[in-house]
Amino acid sequence: MRSIQASKVVDAVEKLCCTAASVLPCDVRTGIDKALKEETSAVASGILGQILENIELAERNGDPLCQDTGFSVFFVKLGREVLVEGGDLNSAIAEGVARGHINGYLRKSIVRDPLDRTTNTGDNTPPVIWLELAPGDRLEIIYAPKGGGSENMSRIAMMKPTDSAEAVEDFIVDSVIEAGGNPCPPVIVGVGIGGTFEKCAFLAKKALLREIGSRNESGFYSAIEQRLLARINETGIGPMGLGGRTTALEVFIEVHPCHIASLPVAVNMNCHCARHGKVVL
């Protein structure tokens, strides 16, 4: 067994929260850059230009890219040969979130109770943590803060197993159309198909972590991704919904085996400010 001190996890998560809030991953930036070159509308080009200027400014000054520094979502791979000592892993991650949001001057966007909304938790905890056991002696932590505006535009449908692939594609395109300018397009569209209700939603969320330009390993789903991206960009919704060629930077599909009675399809939207970061301990 290899031991990792819980305090190391706290420190790593604190740093991750601060960095992810102000530094956009290169692939997202490159995707926006490429989109700007393809835009012909003055309004759309102006918006993409502002987005790129903001990316530069935020990174240079270490300031949050967006005021909505999000719900703190983690995808954690815990190696079987890793022992976290001096505290438990979930508490260490939560402590890192609290410190990151307080010391890093990030917005605290979480209320204690979803219906009685009077009490803010004060430190952006609790995080959402998806823990996976993995072989090896490493601890991998991916942090993906999720803004409320794009999350609100996400959808799930329990479709019929006899529905066609075309019907599934229509549902995905309609979800993006219905969202319009609200989720801060150009969006990244994460899609889960199959599994159970919650597995499907999880896959849609996890799909958002893929690198811009990557394709599903299956030729069949890769073709659907590309077809959907073309259809979505043909809607003309455009950056911030004000018209243009760039409504989505990517469509990422993740699939899972399915019950004979079911065909769940989930669409999770991410804004253009698609922040995430990774640390391996």
Next chain:
Amino acid sequence: MMEPIKLTTPVSREFACSLEAGTPVSIDGELLALRDRAHSCLIEILRAGERPPFELDGALILYASPTPAKPGKIIGSIGPTTSLRMDPFTPELLAAGVRGTIGKGPRGGSVVEAMIEHGAVYLAVTGGIAALLAKKVISCKTVAFEQLGPEAALRLEVRDFPAIVAQDCRGGNLYKMDHKSINKPQED
């Protein structure tokens, strides 16, 4: 894109009505930063017939709440939140004298009707450019609802704050709403 029109606050009905959808604007003056729960609180005050804690006549409301200011800074990062969540409150605020609202995403039918009736404008600001917009803020003060924490009402003084007229007081609308029938390449 055409040169932005300078917009200063407070905004007159006449000036608001002169703005057409698609016109870029650059705002100098004061903005009230209010979001979901500050709207509930404000509406409660208005419905009780009490005096609001800040001037609404000619005011512009920005749907936003910033990140906390770092030491020595005026404000943290700030940008617009989704306007449609404020739709249920907006007609009453326009009736009370608010001349314009600022956020992201389109407004619904009841807001459009109220904008036409009261002569008000809706401005869109790019979301997710909050580090950039913070540079346009020259002062920031909490003016009400401090108990709401990150949702407290703020008065911002801004200079050259960039926006675009998205929906005007004649029903003009920059958002292309009918995507289902135009799910094909668009003329730009």
